[in-house]
Amino acid sequence: MSCCFMCGKDIKQSIEGEEVPGGNKVRTFSYNELRKATHDFSEANKIGEGGFGSVFRGRLKDGTIVAVKVLSATSKQGIREFFTELTAISDIVHENLITLVGCCAEGSHRILVYNYLENNSLAHTLLGKGYSSIRFNWRVRVKIALGVAHGLAFLHEEIRPPIIHRDIKASNILLDKDLTPKISDFGLARLLPLNATHVSTRVAGTIGYLAPEYAVRGQVTKKSDIYSFGVLLLEIVSGRCNHNNRLPYEDQFLLERTWRHHEQGQLEKIIDADLEDDLDVEEACRFLKVGLLCTQDAMKLRPNMTNIVLMLTGEKGVSTDMITKPAVISDMGDIKVNNQQRPDDTHSPTMRSFTITEPSTVASSEATTEPSP
Template identity: 65%
Template sequence: MTCCSFLFSRKKTACSAEHTTEIDDEVSGIQNTKLFPYKELKMATGNFHYSNKIGEGGFGVVYKGTFRDGTVAAIKVLSADSRQGVREFLTEINVIANIEHENLVKLHGCCVEGNHRILVYGYLENNSLAQTLLGGGNSSMQFSWSMRRNICLGVAKGLAFLHEEVRPYIVHRDIKASNILLDKNLMPKISDFGLAKLFPDNLTHISTRVAGTTGYLAPEYAIRGQLTRKADIYSFGVLLLEIVSGRCNTNRRLPLSDQYLLERV
């Protein structure tokens, strides 16, 4: 190893350790968050075996885990190499740890050992709307109009809670079909709060980098980067169209004139 590479390696290690300490300190200051040992999560998921993989996003992989007492959980493992994933990890804990609602996913705890950043949620048997209703998982489930109506109402209640009842209120920023999970009774739960923003009452908007998913972004937010609760409401409107029509807002396998759902309504 050359002198330069040795110094670089030491500097990188020191920075990494300092960054890890900052994360540990921030997590330890959050109330109502259980800290899981990494060994316990590794055992629950069969060493994070691919057969237990139930989802994957931009910041990591979600596994089904079964603990010794029979409790089943969804275990979200964030990429150790992603600084953005670390920010999402901290944001998600800060936002969801101290609030509870029947239409929001329940955070049971997290793991912050070494470079491991893992979130532990309640397991939802029927996956997401993207996997079931919109066919991403080739599901055979049939959704009646009353079921679709109840899902729409449940998501609306969850958003109303975030926007009106929490202080400071919360703008989710990524309402979409893959972030609406369904329990065994098909009750919808809003998930994935990694992009969420806490919104003080004295602000009319927050100027921020645009984040979210193409097809669900409100035009004024996408163009100017000015975030308000209306961004979530627009995304919810797109989601409503998907639930009613049973198709994704964008499908490039269709003829050009039919690819974009919003152009058809």
């Protein structure tokens, strides 16, 4: 039986013997309706893939174009709990967060329906994984960077309880017709099994965004999101992906290259050479320094999102002497081996894929292995 939220009504329905709370924001679709809308979830309509599932472009009966996300793992909850979580997610509204408009929970299927955004994702456009006619001048990049920062600050600091995203990366930053960035996939960790959202081996590029404590130990905090945001910030300024194995070994990881130029006092070399007259070199270098602050190995040294926004806008200074050498995870194979260790094994050897200057320090008030409920 399919879901039973109906737009504009606050009702209760019985699904498989359970009473399910209705809502006034989330519409329901049958599995067959979404299958038809996406031409049977055809590869031709596939527009993205992430740790939570694949996304397809779909056209509803009324002609509305939507983005249909098929969750890759069965929900860890029953239908009632699934709807309760979706209701909470649909109530989270911010200019820089994507809008959930519908869902399907039919049999083992769990599908979410979002507004379709015309300009796809940063991974598809700015970072060159697909043709784009968008002109990403400096002011547009500032708008995107600040928008993502505001959206993540909202999730971390203004939502109660806060939401830890777990998968901040370029493919999860979508752009509307005005190039306003929208963070997608927030809150989805609540809907899936505990092991379904940790280090996805299916998605190329994810590895470069992972904070060491998350990649190795599955330790999720706001600071792991901040690490990922720092990598994204470097990508926005440089216009290149965080990892490119076609480059010489020493230049393959953008974070390592940025650190090297920072040490040499030549951060401007990281800035995208295609940027033209509106480039503010000083501002761009400040963004890169904020990115380095976000990606430090010791979690306690990474700033929170509120301070990151203030540094990006220039309302707060960036303390260069606070920047230490970042940690970089460069080999998924090492993570797989390390993840097989016992959860209480706190004496695992330092992995060869780390570039570490000092041991990580974990503040007990921040550390957790689960997202906030």
